[in-house]
Amino acid sequence: MKIYLNDLNYKYEVFELIRSLIGKENIEFVDDYKSLDDILIIKIHEDLEVKYYLNKEIKYNKKITNTKILVDEYFKEKMLIKAEVLKFFKEEFNISSDWGVLTGIRPVKVAHSLINQFGIEGARKILRDKMLLKENKVNLITSISTIQDNYINRLKKNSYSLYINIPFCPTRCDYCSFSTLKIEKHKNLVPIYIETIIHELNSLKKYLSGYNLSTIYIGGGTPTTLNEDSLKYLLTYINENFENATEFTVEAGREDTLSYEKLRLLKEQKISRISLNPQTFKSDTLNLIGRKQNNEELIKRYYEAKELKFSSINMDLIIGLPRENLTDLENTLKIVKDLSPENLTIHTLAVKKGSKISERSLNLEDEKNNVLNMMDMVVDFASQNDFIPYYLYRQKQILGNMENIGFSKQGKECIYNITMMEEAENIIGIGMGASSKFIKGNNMILNHRNYMNMKDYLENIDNLLLKKIELLGEKYD
Numbered sequence: 001m002k003i004y005l006n007d008l009n010y011k012y013e014v015f016e017l018i019r020s021l022i023g024k025e026n027i028e029f030v031d032d033y034k035s036l037d038d039i040l041i042i043k044i045h046e047d048l049e050v051k052y053y054l055n056k057e058i059k060y061n062k063k064i065t066n067t068k069i070l071v072d073e074y075f076k077e078k079m080l081i082k083a084e085v086l087k088f089f090k091e092e093f094n095i096s097s098d099w100g101v102l103t104g105i106r107p108v109k110v111a112h113s114l115i116n117q118f119g120i121e122g123a124r125k126i127l128r129d130k131m132l133l134k135e136n137k138v139n140l141i142t143s144i145s146t147i148q149d150n151y152i153n154r155l156k157k158n159s160y161s162l163y164i165n166i167p168f169c170p171t172r173c174d175y176c177s178f179s180t181l182k183i184e185k186h187k188n189l190v191p192i193y194i195e196t197i198i199h200e201l202n203s204l205k206k207y208l209s210g211y212n213l214s215t216i217y218i219g220g221g222t223p224t225t226l227n228e229d230s231l232k233y234l235l236t237y238i239n240e241n242f243e244n245a246t247e248f249t250v251e252a253g254r255e256d257t258l259s260y261e262k263l264r265l266l267k268e269q270k271i272s273r274i275s276l277n278p279q280t281f282k283s284d285t286l287n288l289i290g291r292k293q294n295n296e297e298l299i300k301r302y303y304e305a306k307e308l309k310f311s312s313i314n315m316d317l318i319i320g321l322p323r324e325n326l327t328d329l330e331n332t333l334k335i336v337k338d339l340s341p342e343n344l345t346i347h348t349l350a351v352k353k354g355s356k357i358s359e360r361s362l363n364l365e366d367e368k369n370n371v372l373n374m375m376d377m378v379v380d381f382a383s384q385n386d387f388i389p390y391y392l393y394r395q396k397q398i399l400g401n402m403e404n405i406g407f408s409k410q411g412k413e414c415i416y417n418i419t420m421m422e423e424a425e426n427i428i429g430i431g432m433g434a435s436s437k438f439i440k441g442n443n444m445i446l447n448h449r450n451y452m453n454m455k456d457y458l459e460n461i462d463n464l465l466l467k468k469i470e471l472l473g474e475k476y477d
């Protein structure tokens, strides 16, 4: 479809919305509307006009007069435009989005902000009537927001969490687009990498003395790809220098990186939460997505971890994986039910550039059509098995314009996932590609990211540190 938009200040927002409805491959922005064969015309002046022509015939024609009086601090002009574009797609093609005008990755943040301002009922009304979210999404994000408040309100002043990235994996899964290195090929880099992250931590330590440590999260990649000696060395340093975190997570996602001894080491090193990720228990799918996994071994490691009494074990699943149907998901969920982890994180497949799946140009139409029912199945499963949704985020290129949802048994919510996603505290990102967030009050957040590739990261570490120290010290009143 061709789209003419007279005010390019709104191009990003309009593009993001329409992309989520019909896919970016079906969108072409044009500079004029001489050809009226198949064109959506959006004109924004004092008024807003939305017109659609097909074969030179006008099919849709709507004018909203005096838009200024319809917008306010929360329902901005860009939202009004998106709402009108949404109404057009619904009326003309019966295409809609459960998320209404919200196209960003943090819809719960919008709910928090509206609830703070208008109370829960006021927020629900705005989300439903103005922002056009479906009732199920309104319920989901307002209930998540309420659960998160218990944790966000307990954060100390000037709090921060540490995120440490270990970008090594045994092999590369076909759906993954994260910047990771295969350990076999790059094991010579491990010692220098660990020394560099310790250097980062050591250099930042004194500048963090006026801040309060909340949680530590070691993610990746797969941190447990490191051998026991390296892990012990790193964790000992962290425990000696960054004490009393209320939660300490290590992603131990792949069973082929684990052993009972490694799990015991994590426990000895005060790790309170681990993530052990099946993605699916269907072996055919695991082969199809290039994820080496022995389900029996994974379950064995899980029970060993239970025996070691970690405070919380998370499992990641992905819905919409190639050739998976509802029965496959049901089978995976049956196993999850028996295992009964404290946390369950459901990702919807995102086909991202840089992943092997995107290069294989698989036809994923059926999977795309299935994910809605799959998410419904997960939500039913969760409510029948005492899993409460506690954090949520959306991503680009996600199948069916869906979302990722973290579920938790009551009281076992992962604090880091909440505060990081809701931008509720400072995040100090350490290691290659790690992002930091510096919360400066008045809704001012300064972002920083370390270099995404190893060479640049290692070579420029001192410049990166100087920048982070400067951002830590910067004051905004």
Ligand SMILES: C[S@@+](CC[C@H](N)C(=O)[O-])C[C@H]1O[C@@H](n2cnc3c(N)ncnc32)[C@H](O)[C@@H]1O
Residues within 6 Å of the ligand: 169, 175, 176, 177, 178, 220, 221, 222, 251, 252, 253, 254, 276, 277, 279, 316, 317, 318, 347, 348, 349, 350, 351, 352, 355
């Ligand atoms: C950063 S990955 C690291 C986890 C760990 N290396 C593992 O594979 O178990 C975190 C999670 O993101 C999810 N994920 C990664 N790529 C994805 C994609 N393209 N679409 C949906 N979920 C994805 C997977 O569930 C994965 O467990």
Ligand code: SF4
Residues within 6 Å of the ligand: 168, 169, 170, 171, 172, 173, 176, 177, 178, 180, 220, 221, 222, 253, 254
């Ligand atoms: S999904 Fe996990 S294990 Fe697989 S390549 Fe990505 S980070 Fe590594």
